[in-house]
Amino acid sequence: MNHSKMSSRYFRFTRLLPLAALALAACTVGPDYRGAPAVAADSVKSGAFVRAPIQGVVATHAPAAWWTALGDPQLNALIEAALAHNPDLKMAQARLRQARSQLRGERANALPKVSASAAALRMRSPDTAIFGQSDGSGGRGPVDFYTVGFDASWEIDLFGGTRRAIEAASGEADAVQADLSDTQVSLAAEVASAYIDLRDQQARLALAQRTADYQQQMLTLTEQRRARGTAAEVDVERLSTQVNSTRATLVPLQVQITDSLDQLAVLTGRAPGALDAELAPSAPLPALPASVSITDPATMLQQRPDIRAAERRLASSNAQIGEHIADYFPKVSLLGDIGFSASDPGHLLRKQNFSWVGVPYLQWNVFDFGRTAASVDAAKASRDEAEARYEKSVLAALKDANSSLSRYGNQREHVVRLQLVQASSERSATLVRQRYTAGVSTLIDLLDAQRTQFAAQEDVVAAQAELLKDFVSLQKSLGLGWQSGDSAGT
Numbered sequence: 001m002n003h004s005k006m007s008s009r010y011f012r013f014t015r016l017l018p019l020a021a022l023a024l025a026a027c028t029v030g031p032d033y034r035g036a037p038a039v040a041a042d043s044v045k046s047g048a049f050v051r052a053p054i055q056g057v058v059a060t061h062a063p064a065a066w067w068t069a070l071g072d073p074q075l076n077a078l079i080e081a082a083l084a085h086n087p088d089l090k091m092a093q094a095r096l097r098q099a100r101s102q103l104r105g106e107r108a109n110a111l112p113k114v115s116a117s118a119a120a121l122r123m124r125s126p127d128t129a130i131f132g133q134s135d136g137s138g139g140r141g142p143v144d145f146y147t148v149g150f151d152a153s154w155e156i157d158l159f160g161g162t163r164r165a166i167e168a169a170s171g172e173a174d175a176v177q178a179d180l181s182d183t184q185v186s187l188a189a190e191v192a193s194a195y196i197d198l199r200d201q202q203a204r205l206a207l208a209q210r211t212a213d214y215q216q217q218m219l220t221l222t223e224q225r226r227a228r229g230t231a232a233e234v235d236v237e238r239l240s241t242q243v244n245s246t247r248a249t250l251v252p253l254q255v256q257i258t259d260s261l262d263q264l265a266v267l268t269g270r271a272p273g274a275l276d277a278e279l280a281p282s283a284p285l286p287a288l289p290a291s292v293s294i295t296d297p298a299t300m301l302q303q304r305p306d307i308r309a310a311e312r313r314l315a316s317s318n319a320q321i322g323e324h325i326a327d328y329f330p331k332v333s334l335l336g337d338i339g340f341s342a343s344d345p346g347h348l349l350r351k352q353n354f355s356w357v358g359v360p361y362l363q364w365n366v367f368d369f370g371r372t373a374a375s376v377d378a379a380k381a382s383r384d385e386a387e388a389r390y391e392k393s394v395l396a397a398l399k400d401a402n403s404s405l406s407r408y409g410n411q412r413e414h415v416v417r418l419q420l421v422q423a424s425s426e427r428s429a430t431l432v433r434q435r436y437t438a439g440v441s442t443l444i445d446l447l448d449a450q451r452t453q454f455a456a457q458e459d460v461v462a463a464q465a466e467l468l469k470d471f472v473s474l475q476k477s478l479g480l481g482w483q484s485g486d487s488a489g490t
Contacts, residue, residue: 028160029329030322033167036311037387039394044297051402052294053409062293064482066475067192070286070468074279075195078268082191085269089187092180099169099176106169110162112154112334120345121145146348149339149355156334161326164319171316178309181482185305188481191267192472195286198260200465202282204458205253211454212246219243222443235443242447246454285464288471292408295478300401301394304479310386310393317379317386324375330364397477404477408470415463418456425449425456 043050048059063069067079083089124142157163219239225231261279262272301307338356342348365372432449435441475481 027158028163028322029325030160030164031318033315033318036314036390039391040398043398044301047296047298049294049297049402049405051406051409053405053412056291056409056412057294057405058291059296060293062295062475062478062480064480066480067188069289069292070192070471072195072286074283075192075286078195078264079188079191081268082187083184086187086267087269089180089183092176092183096173096176096180099173103166103169103173106162106166109155110157110166112152114150114152116148116150117339118148119146121147144343145341146343146345147339147341148348149337152334152336154334156332158332159326159329161323164322164326167319168316168323171312171314171319175309175312175316178305178312181305182309184482185476185479187267189472189476191264193469194260194263194267196465196468196472198257198264198279199283199285200461201253201256201260203285203461203465205250205257206282207454207457207461208246208249208253211450212243212250215239215243215246215450218446238443238447242450285461286468288464288468292471292474294405294474297398297401300478301397304397305482307390307393307397307479310390314383314386314390317383321376321379321383324372324379327365327368327372327375330362333361333363335359335361397479400477401474404470404474408467408474411463411467411470415460415467418460418463422453422456422460425453429453 038044052059067075122142122144155162219236219242222231222235222239226233226236257280261275264279265272265274268275295303336356336358338354340348340350340353341355342350342353347353429449429452432441432446436443436446
């Protein structure tokens, strides 16, 4: 068989090899992902949460921007600022860009690799006379050589190892996207809680200040009565002690207010003190809606980003098994080179100076002494861990939602009871004050009634703030607060 026929058959073979590779490409080793396992199926399918209170909640579609239901423009502005400028959110966005870049890299691995090269060589051959083989020429003069060309290589994905790697990278990218959404959920809840703390501290500070002012007035009147001989020295000391005790509560509250202001500034991506002028003036607590919209357990699991992240990482771990199983099988690569070579750059691109080569390359790691098996076993264990983590995430989400509902319902009842106590203490303080003015009750009775009234008022403010924070925790447990769409910040 002459050389031309051999070249022709070889060329036909190299053309048919990619077609054969495409036919084999349908073979993708490893387990196909069938979805996450069912967890707490009865609870999920029941259509209602076990701990949902009878009153105060409505089973309907819950808005993602739940904070708008509180009707506080300053809170809305703070949360929007945090979602735009918070450093934690920027870090999550950067991690998402990294994951997407890795996915693009895995997809590029499935494509041929092509490189271009060019070289210019000038050389002189040695004088062979020094080796006793002189031909009388005394060595050749300088020789010029020029070459340009393209090199290409392509590893054919016969058994789906590359496809599984792309599948794993895609699952991880989806999981990181869900992590970003989960950061948004946590951030919105953290800003709302810090804002409620601030308004609670300001309300209690104002209450303590009003109480101290009233007690100071009582002390001044009693001192005047003592000067006229109608009040005892012990009454003055008792009132003075009460005033100082009340004023002593102001300093810790002022420190807490400063901490809350700085926390809100940092959460919104600003330096401590940046929000003092805006938020330092006292304002009432946000108004809680009459009823809270909640979803069913199945919808809650679908909209919680942490569940989505756990499910996507399970899919990624499952794909990594096939990626390692593919190492059991041979790898076939196609190598090729085309180019031009000549001793004169002006003749470089002439037809007779064109050359090409194509090489199919087979590599099979037949004896690896269990390395591939160990990698496969490790990938399976990682998949089992991811599955257990998913189950844990679902159970934790159900517990979180039910606990939040229970706390919210009980706290509503607690606030109502404390409001009744406050109303009773105010009526009692009014009656004792009238009796004291008439000389029927003692100063001790009056001070005790005032302490009870002040404590009841403070308890109501604190309980209302706690109820608002329970509302925030409930929204977070339902997975609300994240923005749909591309939040990568790219």
